[in-house]
Amino acid sequence: MVKGELAEVWTEALQLIERQLTRPSYEAWLRNTRPVSLEGDRLVLAVPNQFARDWVLERCSGAIVDSLRRVVGHDVRLEVVVEPQPAPPATGQVAAATEAPLAPAPSDAGSSWRTLSQPLNPKYTFETFVTGSGNRLAHAAALAVAEAPARTYNPLFIYGGVGLGKTHLMQAVAHHVLRKHGSRVAYVSCETFTNEMINAIRDGKTLEFRNRYRNVDVLLVDDIQFLAGKESTQEEFFHTFNALHEANRQIVISSDRPPKEIPTLEERLRSRFEWGLISDIQPPDFETRVAILRKKAQLEKLHVPDDVIAFIAERIDTNIRELEGALIRLVAFASLTNHHIDLDLAQEVLKDILPPPRANKVTIARIQEVVAEYYGVKVRDLKARRRTRAIAFPRQVAMYLCRELTEASLPRIGEEFGGRDHTTVLHAYEKISHDMRHDPHLGRQIKELMDLIRKG
Numbered sequence: 223m224v225k226g227e228l229a230e231v232w233t234e235a236l237q238l239i240e241r242q243l244t245r246p247s248y249e250a251w252l253r254n255t256r257p258v259s260l261e262g263d264r265l266v267l268a269v270p271n272q273f274a275r276d277w278v279l280e281r282c283s284g285a286i287v288d289s290l291r292r293v294v295g296h297d298v299r300l301e302v303v304v305e306p307q308p309a310p311p312a313t314g315q316v317a318a319a320t321e322a323p324l325a326p327a328p329s330d331a332g333s334s335w336r337t338l339s340q341p342l343n344p345k346y347t348f349e350t351f352v353t354g355s356g357n358r359l360a361h362a363a364a365l366a367v368a369e370a371p372a373r374t375y376n377p378l379f380i381y382g383g384v385g386l387g388k389t390h391l392m393q394a395v396a397h398h399v400l401r402k403h404g405s406r407v408a409y410v411s412c413e414t415f416t417n418e419m420i421n422a423i424r425d426g427k428t429l430e431f432r433n434r435y436r437n438v439d440v441l442l443v444d445d446i447q448f449l450a451g452k453e454s455t456q457e458e459f460f461h462t463f464n465a466l467h468e469a470n471r472q473i474v475i476s477s478d479r480p481p482k483e484i485p486t487l488e489e490r491l492r493s494r495f496e497w498g499l500i501s502d503i504q505p506p507d508f509e510t511r512v513a514i515l516r517k518k519a520q521l522e523k524l525h526v527p528d529d530v531i532a533f534i535a536e537r538i539d540t541n542i543r544e545l546e547g548a549l550i551r552l553v554a555f556a557s558l559t560n561h562h563i564d565l566d567l568a569q570e571v572l573k574d575i576l577p578p579p580r581a582n583k584v585t586i587a588r589i590q591e592v593v594a595e596y597y598g599v600k601v602r603d604l605k606a607r608r609r610t611r612a613i614a615f616p617r618q619v620a621m622y623l624c625r626e627l628t629e630a631s632l633p634r635i636g637e638e639f640g641g642r643d644h645t646t647v648l649h650a651y652e653k654i655s656h657d658m659r660h661d662p663h664l665g666r667q668i669k670e671l672m673d674l675i676r677k678g
């Protein structure tokens with residue numbers, strides 16, 4: 223398997239493995255693994271030392287093999303080798319991190335500066351971030367902050383559900399600031415901040431810890447909800463926040479919920495988080511999901527037909543990580559088994575990971591299936607360019623039902639019927655509505671079809 227594909231497969235597998243292990247175990251042992259090769263059913267994994275090798279083989283080979291089976295669709299034999307150099311970070315997010323993540327270290331900061339920021343994923347930039355109704359405001363605010371740190375919203379607080387792009391957006395700010403201003407940027411997860419603080423206390427180096435964090439131009443802290451219940455970390459973060467804010471430095475924070483819903487967050491911190499701008503990210507709508515998949519395919523130079531993209535986008539509607547995961551799984555499977563990617567393959571390969579269509583959710587695909595069967599034509603014909611009367615009528619009925627029973631826009635319905643214009647859909651809708659009023663027989667057919675479609 224070529225390197226890029228292997229990285230993708232491993233990225234997806236890591237996301238599944240992560241769910242099966244405790245966070246500290248995952249961070250300690252799997253974060254620094256590197257996939258070396260996957261030939262046939264043999265996966266070679268590199269770890270930094272013998273201890274890690276023993277641990278991985280003894281404690282998580284089951285999780286690894288199990289996750290890989292789900293990604294590539296067959297059993298995999300695991301081989302772990304020791305690679306003494308520090309392996310490049312290989313979590314889902316940073317698998318391909320190659321560029322130097324930090325701005326040039328200020329001469330007085332020395333090596334401690336280098337250890338301050340976590341590595342950035344080179345792919346998480348504004349250029350690769352697709353905007354849509356759910357994230358437009360958060361994107362605009364992040365861009366404004368990146369363009370002019372500490373001059374617009376300070377702090378910027380971004381919150382949203384799992385896998386909706388908070389980390390991507392935070393790191394896009396970091397990349398942009400580094401590139402444009404060459405400033406000192408620190409991107410850390412709340413957990414890293416906490417761990418570093420604990421270590422500093424243990425090693426009697428609290429002063430150094432403070433100086434490091436209070437000397438940056440832009441501080442980005444991811445997943446701040448993990449401050450909940452950690453009193454001394456909250457205390458420390460409070461002072462860091464004040465020092466930076468007073469010195470007119472930019473602070474960007476992300477969380478899975480708004481400040482007032484973070485339990486046991488001290489009032490003084492909560493109110494500070496609310497000083498600047500609070501912006502949420504909502505799940506993407508269908509068009510944005512399609513655009514994200516297209517962008518991903520384009521960035522990875524993958525050819526994925528439009529109907530396959532629409533199929534995945536229709537079925538995964540809440541989590542962008544899962545959306546991308548489904549695409550990667552499909553591409554990996556097709557490449558491993560030398561298959562051409564089409565809708566049949568997508569349905570087969572993704573059947574275990576896609577949520578079942580919601581019982582009461584009527585989709586365009588469902589309407590097309592029912593109408594085609596009812597009138598004895600093929601779904602393929604409904605989507606074809608042909609205009610014969612025998613097909614035109616069921617097609618118009620199907621378009622009418624799509625407009626009545628789904629929330630899809632006219633252009634989107636047109637897209638699903640062989641890329642027809644939205645005016646064609648509107649015409650079909652008006653024609654069938656008109657005919658129904660004059661033809662009770664047609665009225666009964668439509669009613670019958672609606673019942674069949676809703677039965678699911």
Ligand SMILES: Nc1ncnc2c1ncn2[C@@H]1O[C@H](COP(=O)(O)OP(=O)(O)OP(=O)(O)O)[C@@H](O)[C@H]1O
Binds near residue numbers: 388
């Ligand atoms: N608008 C977008 N355009 C392109 N890719 C996106 C977008 N939003 C999210 N992604 C991709 O989806 C994946 C998950 O995003 P990310 O890790 O930023 O989510 P998150 O909100 O931080 O999740 P978590 O709550 O688990 O920390 C990433 O691969 C990211 O690149």
